[in-house]
Amino acid sequence: MSPTRFAPEHRWIYVCAILLLLALVVVGLIQYNSVKTTGDAHKKANQLADELVAAGYSGPDTGGVVRTLGTDGGNVCHDPGSALKSGLWKINLSNGAAGPGQRPVISDRRVVEAEAIILGVYCPDKLEKIQDKIDDLKTDDTVRR
Numbered sequence: 001m002s003p004t005r006f007a008p009e010h011r012w013i014y015v016c017a018i019l020l021l022l023a024l025v026v027v028g029l030i031q032y033n034s035v036k037t038t039g040d041a042h043k044k045a046n047q048l049a050d051e052l053v054a055a056g057y058s059g060p061d062t063g064g065v066v067r068t069l070g071t072d073g074g075n076v077c078h079d080p081g082s083a084l085k086s087g088l089w090k091i092n093l094s095n096g097a098a099g100p101g102q103r104p105v106i107s108d109r110r111v112v113e114a115e116a117i118i119l120g121v122y123c124p125d126k127l128e129k130i131q132d133k134i135d136d137l138k139t140d141d142t143v144r145r
Helices: 008-054 062-069 083-092 109-121 124-136
Strands: none
Touching: 008 062, 008 109, 109 124
């Protein structure tokens, strides 16, 4: 038997070892991407919490923010200026009744500012596109602090 050849009866050991090594490399790469994404999401959530506290709001649960908004803002940043989202946004600024009792109200400016802060952290390019809609809303100081 030459020293450069593997023993045929042990070939399965080498094949299994190579397959196991490749599987570990794939799992390691997946875990690395997951940890990197989670780290980025926590960084953005902490930035959002800091900006909300600086604006006078209470700090949110950053774990919930990470799960909800991730790294890209999730559904909040998906076309916020569309007619459907604008309509739903205005419905959420109503009196809270349903059906014929639902009426528009003058919302507190701080409610609108909070959404603008979220857009500013997660998708600042989209905030610029809807800033004029935000400015056109009739708001006032309606909530006692």
